[in-house]
Amino acid sequence: xxxxxxxxxxxxxxxxxxxxxxxxxxxxxxxxxxxxxxxxxxxxxxxxxxxxxxxxxxxxxxxxxxxxxxxxxxxxxxxxxxxxxxxxxxxxxxxxxxxxxxxxxxxxxxxxxxxxxxxxxxxxxxxxxxxxxxxxxxxxxxxxxxxxxxxxxxxxxxx
Amino acid sequence: xxxxxxxxxxxxxxxxxxxxxxxxxxxxxxxxxxxxxxxxxxxxxxxxxxxxxxxxxxxxxxxxxxxxxxxxxxxxxxxxxxxxxxxxxxxxxxxxxxxxxxxxxxxxxxxxxxxxxxxxxxxxxxxxxxxxxxxxxxxxxxxxxxxxxxxxxxxxxxx
DNA sequence: CACGATACGGAGGCATGGTTCCGCTTGTCA
DNA sequence: TGACAAGCGGAACCATGCCTCCGTATCGTG
Numbered sequence: 001x002x003x004x005x006x007x008x009x010x011x012x013x014x015x016x017x018x019x020x021x022x023x024x025x026x027x028x029x030x031x032x033x034x035x036x037x038x039x040x041x042x043x044x045x046x047x048x049x050x051x052x053x054x055x056x057x058x059x060x061x062x063x064x065x066x067x068x069x070x071x072x073x074x075x076x077x078x079x080x081x082x083x084x085x086x087x088x089x090x091x092x093x094x095x096x097x098x099x100x101x102x103x104x105x106x107x108x109x110x111x112x113x114x115x116x117x118x119x120x121x122x123x124x125x126x127x128x129x130x131x132x133x134x135x136x137x138x139x140x141x142x143x144x145x146x147x148x149x150x151x152x153x154x155x156x157x158x159x
Numbered sequence: 160x161x162x163x164x165x166x167x168x169x170x171x172x173x174x175x176x177x178x179x180x181x182x183x184x185x186x187x188x189x190x191x192x193x194x195x196x197x198x199x200x201x202x203x204x205x206x207x208x209x210x211x212x213x214x215x216x217x218x219x220x221x222x223x224x225x226x227x228x229x230x231x232x233x234x235x236x237x238x239x240x241x242x243x244x245x246x247x248x249x250x251x252x253x254x255x256x257x258x259x260x261x262x263x264x265x266x267x268x269x270x271x272x273x274x275x276x277x278x279x280x281x282x283x284x285x286x287x288x289x290x291x292x293x294x295x296x297x298x299x300x301x302x303x304x305x306x307x308x309x310x311x312x313x314x315x316x317x318x
Numbered sequence: 319c320a321c322g323a324t325a326c327g328g329a330g331g332c333a334t335g336g337t338t339c340c341g342c343t344t345g346t347c348a
Numbered sequence: 349t350g351a352c353a354a355g356c357g358g359a360a361c362c363a364t365g366c367c368t369c370c371g372t373a374t375c376g377t378g
Contacts (some may be wrong), residue, residue: 001336002335005357011356012357013338013339013355013357014355016337017306020337022335077299078299080296080299081300081301082301082302112251112273126306126307126310129304129307130310132295132296132299133307135295136294137239137288137294140236141240141241142239145288150313151289152310152311154278154314155311156310157313161328161365164327169327170326171328172325172326172327172367172368173325173364173365179367200365258375266370
């Protein structure tokens with residue numbers, strides 16, 4: 001917290017005036033990230049005319065977010081694990097936000113199914129684990145993570 | 160360390176007599192795990208007559224190890240990242256152990272290529288990132304991780 | 319049994335990092 | 349200008365967790 005305050009050019013006291021606890025600061029950051037993700041899906045991916053390309057871009061987005069944000073993988077992992085991270089939870093983005101994100105993913109997958117570009121058994125809840133997996137690869141510092149996006153995507157193609 | 164000592168039924172002092180530092184204990188654990196992994200590949204997977212099945216089992220093994228060992232994903236991730244985790248490194252299994260593991264993986268992949276069961280561009284160094292990815296899914300608490308093994312494996316099939 | 323050596327236990331020292339609190343500065347209004 | 353309010357900074361407090369140290373128990377030997 002001292003470092004955060006220093007980076008922000010204020011004293012710790014000021015940080016604690018805005019966020020009463022370290023955890024509440026973390027929650028605020030996570031919620032902001034969630035907004036970014038849902039906004040990206042809604043405004044960039046769903047309008048994309050090519051459903052397959054939208055999927056591809058969703059993985060790219062996931063990877064770049066992890067590059068900018070060391071904690072991203074953990075959060076997505078938490079969603080993937082399906083744990084009850086509602087408002088009260090430890091680093092909980094409100095459950096409503098998770099719902100919204102899953103709904104958008106659902107649309108993404110539905111479009112892909114309609115176009116027949118993905119395997120028949122693919123469901124929306126498959127995505128968070130795959131996003132988490134990719135994020136962990138990026139987190140590990142693997143330089144050519146795009147290669148692994150390609151491999152996973154190949155695994156999603158119709159059989 | 161206090162907890163570890165208690166679980167072992169000894170005092171902290173005794174723990175520190177065997178492992179002068181917490182890190183050295185971690186290193187010892189990691190090295191032991193490495194031995195288990197290399198032994199498994201050598202004694203179980205390489206003798207498996209079906210190269211594809213061997214690959215499949217390697218992922219299964221990876222997942223179960225992560226289930227038993229919360230730190231497994233991190234270690235594999237470190238290898239995947241290709242960072243210099245030699246003897247001096249932070250939680251470094253000796254570089255020699257990493258080399259050995261990569262060599263064994265090389266054999267596994269070579270056999271798969273010879274049988275023509277995997278995509279042509281697959282190389283041995285692709286595996287650590289994939290193992291790390293799977294481990295992170297397991298770590299996240301996703302109950303049906305086998306499903307994601309299947310998806311990734313499908314991504315490894317010849318195109 | 320006496321004695322030295324070896325091994326043990328766990329209280330205490332010390333560093334780290336989250337949180338609180340109080341004195342000071344800044345801005346506003348009469 | 350003086351008095352008050354609001355906001356700020358950072359020193360100090362406290363819990364946690366790694367590690368050290370010393371008094372004690374155990375074991376082998378003369």
